[in-house]
Amino acid sequence: MGALRRFKVWRGDKAGGQLEDFKVEVNEGEVVLDILHRLQATQTPDLAVRWNCKAGKCGSCSMEVNGMPRLGCMTRMSTFAEDETVTVTPLRTFPVIRDLVTDVSFNYEKARDMPAFAPPSGVAPGEYRMQQVDVERSQEFRKCIECFLCQTTCHVVRDHDENKKAFAGPRYFIRAAELDMHPLDAKTDRKDFAHEQQGLGYCNITKCCTEVCPEHIKITDNAIIPMKERVVDNRYDPLVWLGRKIFRRDQLPAQAPAPHPVVAPRQPPPPRVGTHHIPLGVIWHKPQPDGLEAEVGPDGKMPLTEVTFDRAGAASPFGDNVTFPLPPDSLNYQHPKSDD
Amino acid sequence: MTENIERHRYDVVVIGAGGAGLRAAIEARLAGKRTAIISKSLFGKAHTVMAEGGAAAAMGNVNPNDNWMVHFRDTMRGGKFLNNYRMAELHAKEAPDRIWELETYGALFDRTKDGKISQRNFGGHEYPRLAHVGDRTGLELIRTLQQKIVSLQQEDRAESGSYEARLRVFAECTITELLVDGGKIAGAFGYHRESGKLVLFETPAVILATGGVGKSYKVTSNSWEYTGDGHALALRAGASLINMEFLQFHPTGMVWPPSVRGILVTESVRGDGGVLKNTEGKRFMFDYVPDVFRTQYAETEDEADRWYTDPDNNKRPPELLPRDEVARAINAEVKAGRGTESGGVFLDIASRRPAEFILKRLPSMYHQFKELADVDITTQPMEIGPTCHYVMGGVEVDADSAATTRVSGLFAAGEVSGGMHGSNRLGGNSLSDLLVFGKRAGEYAAGYVDGLGASRPKVSKANVDAAAETVLGPLERTGGENPYELWHELQTVMQDLVGIIRRKHELEESLKRLADLRERIANVGATGGRLYNPGWHLALDLRNMLIVSECTARAALQREESRGGHTREDFPAMNPTWRKINLVCALEGDDVKLAAQPVPSMPPRLLALFDRSEMAKYLTVEELAELDSVVAGNNVVAERAVN
Ligand SMILES: Cc1cc2nc3c(=O)[nH]c(=O)nc-3n(C[C@H](O)[C@H](O)[C@H](O)COP(=O)(O)OP(=O)(O)OC[C@H]3O[C@@H](n4cnc5c(N)ncnc54)[C@H](O)[C@@H]3O)c2cc1C
Ligand code: SF4
Ligand code: SF4
Ligand code: FES
Numbered sequence: 005m006g007a008l009r010r011f012k013v014w015r016g017d018k019a020g021g022q023l024e025d026f027k028v029e030v031n032e033g034e035v036v037l038d039i040l041h042r043l044q045a046t047q048t049p050d051l052a053v054r055w056n057c058k059a060g061k062c063g064s065c066s067m068e069v070n071g072m073p074r075l076g077c078m079t080r081m082s083t084f085a086e087d088e089t090v091t092v093t094p095l096r097t098f099p100v101i102r103d104l105v106t107d108v109s110f111n112y113e114k115a116r117d118m119p120a121f122a123p124p125s126g127v128a129p130g131e132y133r134m135q136q137v138d139v140e141r142s143q144e145f146r147k148c149i150e151c152f153l154c155q156t157t158c159h160v161v162r163d164h165d166e167n168k169k170a171f172a173g174p175r176y177f178i179r180a181a182e183l184d185m186h187p188l189d190a191k192t193d194r195k196d197f198a199h200e201q202q203g204l205g206y207c208n209i210t211k212c213c214t215e216v217c218p219e220h221i222k223i224t225d226n227a228i229i230p231m232k233e234r235v236v237d238n239r240y241d242p243l244v245w246l247g248r249k250i251f252r253r254d255q256l257p258a259q260a261p262a263p264h265p266v267v268a269p270r271q272p273p274p275p276r277v278g279t280h281h282i283p284l285g286v287i288w289h290k291p292q293p294d295g296l297e298a299e300v301g302p303d304g305k306m307p308l309t310e311v312t313f314d315r316a317g318a319a320s321p322f323g324d325n326v327t328f329p330l331p332p333d334s335l336n337y338q339h340p341k342s343d344d
Numbered sequence: 345m346t347e348n349i350e351r352h353r354y355d356v357v358v359i360g361a362g363g364a365g366l367r368a369a370i371e372a373r374l375a376g377k378r379t380a381i382i383s384k385s386l387f388g389k390a391h392t393v394m395a396e397g398g399a400a401a402a403m404g405n406v407n408p409n410d411n412w413m414v415h416f417r418d419t420m421r422g423g424k425f426l427n428n429y430r431m432a433e434l435h436a437k438e439a440p441d442r443i444w445e446l447e448t449y450g451a452l453f454d455r456t457k458d459g460k461i462s463q464r465n466f467g468g469h470e471y472p473r474l475a476h477v478g479d480r481t482g483l484e485l486i487r488t489l490q491q492k493i494v495s496l497q498q499e500d501r502a503e504s505g506s507y508e509a510r511l512r513v514f515a516e517c518t519i520t521e522l523l524v525d526g527g528k529i530a531g532a533f534g535y536h537r538e539s540g541k542l543v544l545f546e547t548p549a550v551i552l553a554t555g556g557v558g559k560s561y562k563v564t565s566n567s568w569e570y571t572g573d574g575h576a577l578a579l580r581a582g583a584s585l586i587n588m589e590f591l592q593f594h595p596t597g598m599v600w601p602p603s604v605r606g607i608l609v610t611e612s613v614r615g616d617g618g619v620l621k622n623t624e625g626k627r628f629m630f631d632y633v634p635d636v637f638r639t640q641y642a643e644t645e646d647e648a649d650r651w652y653t654d655p656d657n658n659k660r661p662p663e664l665l666p667r668d669e670v671a672r673a674i675n676a677e678v679k680a681g682r683g684t685e686s687g688g689v690f691l692d693i694a695s696r697r698p699a700e701f702i703l704k705r706l707p708s709m710y711h712q713f714k715e716l717a718d719v720d721i722t723t724q725p726m727e728i729g730p731t732c733h734y735v736m737g738g739v740e741v742d743a744d745s746a747a748t749t750r751v752s753g754l755f756a757a758g759e760v761s762g763g764m765h766g767s768n769r770l771g772g773n774s775l776s777d778l779l780v781f782g783k784r785a786g787e788y789a790a791g792y793v794d795g796l797g798a799s800r801p802k803v804s805k806a807n808v809d810a811a812a813e814t815v816l817g818p819l820e821r822t823g824g825e826n827p828y829e830l831w832h833e834l835q836t837v838m839q840d841l842v843g844i845i846r847r848k849h850e851l852e853e854s855l856k857r858l859a860d861l862r863e864r865i866a867n868v869g870a871t872g873g874r875l876y877n878p879g880w881h882l883a884l885d886l887r888n889m890l891i892v893s894e895c896t897a898r899a900a901l902q903r904e905e906s907r908g909g910h911t912r913e914d915f916p917a918m919n920p921t922w923r924k925i926n927l928v929c930a931l932e933g934d935d936v937k938l939a940a941q942p943v944p945s946m947p948p949r950l951l952a953l954f955d956r957s958e959m960a961k962y963l964t965v966e967e968l969a970e971l972d973s974v975v976a977g978n979n980v981v982a983e984r985a986v987n
Contacts, residue, residue, distance in 0.1 A: 033717070034601070044878060049828060051878065052876040055568070056385055058567070059608075062385075064389050078715050103876070120491055120498060121449065129444035130444040132444075146452060147480065183450075
């Protein structure tokens with residue numbers, strides 16, 4: 005018999021709901037999902053929560069634990085203090101169905117809009133030849149378990165339903181990158197698609213998605229930045245433009261190859277000779293100002309572009325001076341209403 | 345019934361969105377049929393996602409000596425010759441094509457130096473044979489098929505304007521009953537998990553691809569989905585199950601901490617050099633090589649270790665024996681008091697391979713132990729023990745068409761079907777099984793629908809009303825029993841009385857307890873409403889678990905021998921007479937009835953692939969005599985041909 009611990013679990017449906025308090029037994033080695041299962045078995049048989057594998061492999065049990073998007077089955081209770089109340093809420097970016105279960109169909113729709121792998125013509129099944137080094141880059145992205153934690157974290161859509169139409173989200177940027185880097189994919193316009201149809205330009209490389217990815221996929225460094233880099237050759241992207249503005253030639257590391265002259269933003273791109281590459285060694289982030297609350301505008305929401313903000317990259321949606329796990333009494337969870 | 349039931353009409357309805365279901369749906373859609381895919385969980389989360397080690401296919405990329413005949417032989421040996429030989433043959437022959445096909449859908453397997461699909465060693469496979477992607481092969485498989493489905497939907501949209509014109513996925517939807525019209529499938533009935541609304545699919549063809557039954561056990565690697573739904577649906581529709589006594593207990597499940605007990609540790613750990621040790625530090629598997637395998641396994645540690653680098657000239661380490669043997673060995677060590685406190689033994693790769701190697705080859709195992717048990721497998725041994733993993737038994741089907749033998753229009757593929765793996769499945773043979781028979785099921789279901797023409801079976805209103813009543817029962821009942829408690833009791837019965845090692849009196853006891861549970865489950869209740877209510881969902885799954893458990897217990901009691909995934913303490917040896925028998929379960933009224941049926945016997949062309957001395961260990965004296973006369977006959981024929 006383990007110790008009794010305090011839990012707060014959001015319960016409700018699309019009409020509304022609230023955090024409910026529970027006292028529940030916790031044993032050695034258990035994870036948050038175990039505790040939710042114990043609640044089901046002993047106190048609330050109808051508590052809705054998704055799960056399948058209980059081993060971090062299927063990406064079903066995504067939830068927010070003390071405000072942090074996490075897999076319930078991979079969040080060990082030993083990471084919390086004994087006297088800490090653990091607060092569990094549904095993914096905030098998606099409409100709630102019931103309790104911890106949200107409607108994630110947004111993701112499946114975005115997946116369906118993504119042109120599929122195009123097999124190379126004239127290569128028979130069984131004749132595919134690829135080197136391990138060449139498949140490895142795409143394999144990193146194929147580790148994705150579709151937990152949608154990155155999707156729920158990304159500030160572009162987290163509190164901005166209005167952006168959902170134009171923005172596919174980090175999960176589908178890595179899918180685009182995966183196909184772009186696939187040694188045999190016959191389509192050559194993956195980057196254009198990412199920019200024109202997936203809204204890659206909205207991403208300002210805050211790296212929040214990378215931070216929450218349970219598979220430790222380097223979403224920003226390995227997928228988004230390379231996709232943006234090439235896109236910049238022939239297209240205007242405010243972030244890359246800003247990057248160029250900020251890191252003038254004299255600020256670049258000495259050993260970096262001599263960069264091309266800085267180009268001003270342009271639209272449409274003027275014809276150019278040769279290829280442009282962002283010099284190696286560019287640091288994408290401005291030095292972070294010390295701990296700050298997330299800056300919000302009069303509408304109570306965070307500014308969307310860094311042009312009007314003091315940092316390259318938006319603030320962490322949680323506020324820069326917040327460390328996790330949050331003290332539960334400072335949480336004021338409110339689920340977005342469906343018409344929000 | 346006052347509720348307006350949502351209705352859909354399809355040519356083919358596939359129940360299950362794992363490897364088998366998706367492959368079947370692709371084939372049915374390619375044949376031009378309007379196809380629905382139904383799944384209890386979200387699209388892309390089915391159990392297949394958890395498969396780690398790989399998919400077996402004799403492509404011969406790593407060792408060119410490999411071919412379908414060797415694979416066939418390994419499969420039959422693994423299943424202790426109880427397999428449906430025709431299924432094993434089709435599987436061995438077609439698996440390579442099914443794997444290569446995945447590459448055209450976009451799969452990215454690990455590669456050999458010359459750019460082909462790499463293949464790894466696995467228990468019971470003579471050559472490196474498992475196509476793999478690190479240790480997340482199942483994820484690759486399901487994602488690839490999922491993306492192929494999407495690509496077909498994109499084609500349909502280009503043609504007709506709608507993604508769902510010919511292929512639609514119904515995620516988080518549970519089928520509770522198949523509707524039959526005079527021995528022919530007419531439809532499938534169920535409910536949406538999210539909304540609790542009832543739904544009816546009118547269709548002349550149903551493909552069952554619902555996976556296994558593991559959730560009836562306490563210690564299992566299986567997820568909540570594995571409640572034996574497909575098995576139970578088939579039974580209630582009038583089809584039969586075979587080989588239900590054979591359950592595979594995977595030798596290496598995690599045993600600590602308690603909350604992760606049962607979670608799988610992939611066999612690749614052993615394939616890549618991991619060894620089993622007891623608490624005395626002894627590598628004990630050398631003591632457990634059974635006679636039938638004696639000639640193929642190393643006798644000394646030196647020889648076993650040389651095999652990893654020079655497999656052609658050395659015999660393989662005994663850690664790579666088929667799973668049933670390893671599971672029993674671990675069980676025996678623990679019983680003899682040489683196990684750990686939590687009832688496991690050690691699996692050690694840390695002392696045998698460099699850390700980088702382990703990280704590269706077994707990334708998700710490293711991750712799993714680090715995150716769940718705080719164990720660093722590059723420096724510490726893992727603590728492991730047997731866990732309920734796979735059911736060899738399943739819906740009885742025709743080998744070529746995957747059609748059930750007693751209900752027209754009902755097909756089954758994947759783990760839910762029976763026969764292919766005999767008494768024990770080899771690792772990696774499931775993923776390839778899903779693809780081979782998934783495709784066949786899709787193809788033959790489409791053909792069946794074509795054959796029906798315009799005269800499709802009709803769903804009767806009375807059947808629909810009855811099905812709806814059963815579904816809503818637990819919610820309407822007041823004072824019904826708590827489903828979680830009933831489930832726990834069922835698991836206790838199965839784990840304790842119908843587990844790895846079985847005894848007559850315990851099996852008899854289990855049947856009594858199951859009969860008792862049956863009455864209580866009929867009276868199960870659920871609180872709360874219809875919106876995403878797990879208590880209610882479980883209440884409905886219970887009756888499926890119960891009936892399937894009963895099949896297992898009855899068949900286990902009847903089979904008086906030990907073979908593969910069925911071990912009787914009171915009959916510890918294999919018995920050649922029992923090798924000729926499949927036990928078949930069917931429903932008579934509400935009762936499970938068991939019948940014995942002969943195992944289809946291998947034709948001479950396949951028998952010739954085995955040594956007579958090997959067959960002598962499995963066959964009865966009469967069978968051997970027959971075999972000899974056939975061989976003699978063949979020689980005469982051959983001589984005549986030469987003359
Ligand atoms: C941890 C683990 C590791 C494994 N590793 C390997 C390996 O390395 N190699 C190998 O070959 N095999 C492996 N296996 C076995 C293999 O993964 C499974 O046997 C195989 O994936 C089963 O696939 P399937 O298509 O039959 O069913 P599943 O993939 O289990 O799919 C079942 C589907 O049916 C749906 N379903 C079930 N009931 C209903 C219902 N009533 N209504 C609607 N839908 C329903 C489910 O939602 C699901 O979509 C492993 C298994 C486990 C558990
Ligand atoms: S880097 Fe930031 S903005 Fe870009 S996708 Fe990730 S979370 Fe969203
Ligand atoms: S990229 Fe990572 S965080 Fe995003 S869905 Fe995939 S696994 Fe989850
Ligand atoms: S249950 Fe599968 S990832 Fe948590």
